[in-house]
Amino acid sequence: MDSVRSNRDAGRVKLPKAIKILVAGGFGAGKTTLVGAVSEIEPLRTEETLSDRGIGVDDLSGVETKQTTTVAMDFGRITIGDDYRLYLFGTPGQERFWFLWDELALGALGAVVLADTRRLADCFPSLDYFERRETPFIVAVNCFDGARRYELDEVRLGLTLHEDIPIVLCDARQRESGKEVLIALVEHAMRMRLGTRSSAGSAEPAAERTGTR
Amino acid sequence: MSIFDEQPEAQWVGDEAGPIVRPYVLTRGRTEPTRGRFDLITLVVTIRQVSSRESGLDPECLAIVRLCRQAQSVAEIAAHTNLPAGTVRVLLSDLLDQGFIAMQEPHSETDMHDEMLYRAVLDGLRAL
Numbered sequence: 001m002d003s004v005r006s007n008r009d010a011g012r013v014k015l016p017k018a019i020k021i022l023v024a025g026g027f028g029a030g031k032t033t034l035v036g037a038v039s040e041i042e043p044l045r046t047e048e049t050l051s052d053r054g055i056g057v058d059d060l061s062g063v064e065t066k067q068t069t070t071v072a073m074d075f076g077r078i079t080i081g082d083d084y085r086l087y088l089f090g091t092p093g094q095e096r097f098w099f100l101w102d103e104l105a106l107g108a109l110g111a112v113v114l115a116d117t118r119r120l121a122d123c124f125p126s127l128d129y130f131e132r133r134e135t136p137f138i139v140a141v142n143c144f145d146g147a148r149r150y151e152l153d154e155v156r157l158g159l160t161l162h163e164d165i166p167i168v169l170c171d172a173r174q175r176e177s178g179k180e181v182l183i184a185l186v187e188h189a190m191r192m193r194l195g196t197r198s199s200a201g202s203a204e205p206a207a208e209r210t211g212t213r
Numbered sequence: 214m215s216i217f218d219e220q221p222e223a224q225w226v227g228d229e230a231g232p233i234v235r236p237y238v239l240t241r242g243r244t245e246p247t248r249g250r251f252d253l254i255t256l257v258v259t260i261r262q263v264s265s266r267e268s269g270l271d272p273e274c275l276a277i278v279r280l281c282r283q284a285q286s287v288a289e290i291a292a293h294t295n296l297p298a299g300t301v302r303v304l305l306s307d308l309l310d311q312g313f314i315a316m317q318e319p320h321s322e323t324d325m326h327d328e329m330l331y332r333a334v335l336d337g338l339r340a341l
Contacts, residue, residue, distance in 0.1 A: 015284050018254040018317065020253070046253070046292045046298055048253065048298045078338070083333060084330070085254075109325060179339075183338050190335075193326050194326060
């Protein structure tokens with residue numbers, strides 16, 4: 001990053017633009033593995049204190065109910081030339097943190113939801129969250145050794161996933177595979193944000209997801 | 214790796230207890246940065262170098278100034294200094310006030326409509 005340092009003058013500094021991508025999914029779905037496979041650095045861990053600011057603003061009881069929780073996240077980095085840096089955050093898997101996620105999701109380019117076909121229901125909270133928040137996301141089905149292979153259509157049905165949402169197979173351990181997942185996400189996010197809105201009936205939420213399969 | 218290595222007295226560590234200064238002590242009780250909006254991906258770079266004798270900077274701040282000779286995100290700074298991100302934010306706002314660092318605000322959601330950005334990221338990913 002020598003260019004960064006030589007461009008400095010009187011506090012004006014040319015820095016790359018940082019872009020955030022979230023990797024979500026159930027516990028053990030392979031989030032940190034995927035981050036590690038594509039990251040140029042060993043995945044790092046950081047602790048963030050999240051609060052549910054904004055939830056319950058209409059609560060008239062006058063009781064301050066702000067809650068904070070500390071969560072640990074693993075993250076990695078991909079440098080794209082001098083101008084961009086991607087940061088990939090493996091988000092905390094515990095469902096009870098979902099309502100605290102807004103601070104993480106704010107400004108994110110999009111999200112990858114990792115699905116494990118042996119425990120498909122584990123990723124329901126992630127899907128619900130990103131659908132509700134209208135954050136562009138794709139589903140990547142992590143193909144674990146020894147797990148039964150399903151057709152993508154079967155998985156889509158199992159997840160009651162809207163037809164506009166891409167779903168891909170991946171091996172989270174493989175760099176090439178992880179790369180393909182990220183490319184699929186960025187293409188989808190670009191379509192969603194810049195593409196024609198005509199086909200985007202995607203605002204309508206998918207059918208309700210209940211119970212486990 | 215620890216960036217405190219180059220300055221062994223920098224961290225007050227018990228033999229068995231590990232770090233024994235609690236994070237809010239470093240920030241003198243403050244939990245919110247005085248200025249700047251430090252997202253986890255806000256990039257920070259040092260714009261004024263310091264020697265360890267100069268400036269009366271706390272060891273943690275000194276470590277951050279050294280680390281950010283190359284631009285680092287708040288998340289990276291937190292990970293390398295082993296401090297919670299909230300603590301790092303407060304220290305960064307101090308360093309910003311004192312003119313040691315410059316920062317790049319992260320993209321807001323509305324900035325995510327820049328086609329150039331998507332094209333560049335896609336090209337970059339394909340070339341990996």
